[in-house]
Amino acid sequence: MKIIQASKLARGGWSYIQEKSKLLNPLVLVFGNRLLLANSEVLQDIRNEFPYEDLVFGSTSGEISGSSVNDDSISVVAIEFEKSSFIVKRDNILDHNKDAKLLGEHLYEQMPKENLKHLFVLSEGSFVNGSSLISGLETNMEDSGLSITGGMCGDDARFEKTLASYKEDPKEGEVVLIGFYGSTFEVSYASFGGWIPFGPERVITKSVANVLYEIDGQPALDLYKKYLGDKSIELPQASLLYPLNVTPDGKKEPVVRTILNIDNDTQSMILAGDVPVNSRVQLMMASVDGIAQGANTAANYGMKNRTTAPELALLVSCIGRKLVMSQRVEEEIEHVREVIGQQVPIAGFYSYGEMAPFNGETACELHNQTMTLTLISE
Incomplete structure (x- = not known):
């Protein structure tokens, strides 16, 4: 697995965590401030910098890139798989009379099932019922070993609207489903809060x-x-x-x-x-120390029973945690890094809702106010 991460502040140039290089057919996840993702010049800049086909966009309430948490920025992680593969499907809830369960059923129906190991969801976050979306995805799911994680897009603390898309420019109502395939693909996950x-x-x-x-x-x-x-x-x-x-x-x-x-x-x-x-x-209610410790607990759950070390950590944390922690928000990312390893690339965003099974289970749940991890390797 080859990973390139880059970020860009609203009024700055691109900054790379790994050395910039050409990738072969990567999955490119673009997390960014909603106002930036609505700007055609910003979108063209992203496409120029990452001239690939499989771009997935999602608006956030804060962008996670490495050990940093940024606001008013664009964060990109591009993933080239060596042994595994991925397929991306999208749908819009406005085409299903805002019925999230029906949309979930339709999305899962589109996804090829052979060798499917994991599903990652990036959903509109302002009016999609996340619980119903998960219910729809799982309605016809016969493989008890198939897992789902992901999150609801954010809009800082504005709560006006969120944007998401696959290949196209980001728009309202979009739900994106990423399927990961391959016998060597390993995924683990965890979700924990720390609230009292x-x-x-x-x-x-x-x-x-x-x-x-x-x-x-x-x-x-x-x-x-x-x-x-x-x-x-x-x-x-x-x-x-x-x-x-x-x-x-x-x-x-x-x-x-x-x-x-x-x-x-x-x-x-x-x-x-x-x-x-x-x-x-x-x-x-919560304290800063309690939330930071919750991230540590989530990371320990996520690392439990893995057979290989993770090669990428996708983090979805809640905007509520970010508001409580304020200037200390990066502490929860550091807690995760201390557990999973200092060299593991970390990417993700702050959300309006997190998706993952309870620890030790496979059925997915919608969570709020948690740190949710998806750890992948191949």
Whole structure:
């Protein structure tokens, strides 16, 4: 596997981590600020610098390149496989009446199945229900050994819109699915947060998919605002610092849910993933040290039981973690590097939602506020 990484600030030239060289039919992942990815001159510059066919674009809430976390930049990782191969498919949720489950089913149906080892998802992040998308991808999945990881695109803390694409210029509504193939391809993954639940545990009494209406029979938004106090005037951005810990009825493992938006008229909250009725729910908070340690834990889970050393680490971390850590955000990348090895290339982005199985499992889940790793080698 040969990897080239480069980044470019909004008003700067290209900076390479590895020496620039020509690659043979690489998979090129382009993570960048949404406003830059909407700029035709920036896009032409990217295509000139990386004149390859298989370019995948995704907007972010921060770009990860090596040990650095950048804002208002473009980060590129180009991957040339020696023994493995990849296939990329795309679809747009606007072509499926915004039905994420249907889109997921359609995307998986397009992907050739022979020797398929892993799927990586890069999804629109502002109105795609990530839980439903995963459900659609897994609906007809017969191979119990096939795994899914990935993330929802971001838009800094603006929450206006996100962009993604394959080959074409980035646009709204796009979901990109990358399939990795080959008997020698090895992938491991992990996801962990480091957030701490607090306050009483309550029960969700009214919800529809990812819209939360009532908790303990009370309007959800009203109850949430009481907890936030003065910070409630900063919603929905303030909710990134106080996500919900949700344990669906009948499940042991909780998932963290970020609040993407609020509806004052219905006193409801729109979350990044499903929040089923009868789920137990608590508020969460975090410290910088707790989040950094969470990245360390995720990396240790990801390295467990690998047969070969990783050759690339794809990191998807949550914008909420970035806001809490602020100037110390690169510490969580350093925690990952200390575990996986100083020489392993690291690339990725800050997201509106992370996708990975629970540690030790294969069924994918949508997570929020986690550090999620996909470690690959061949």
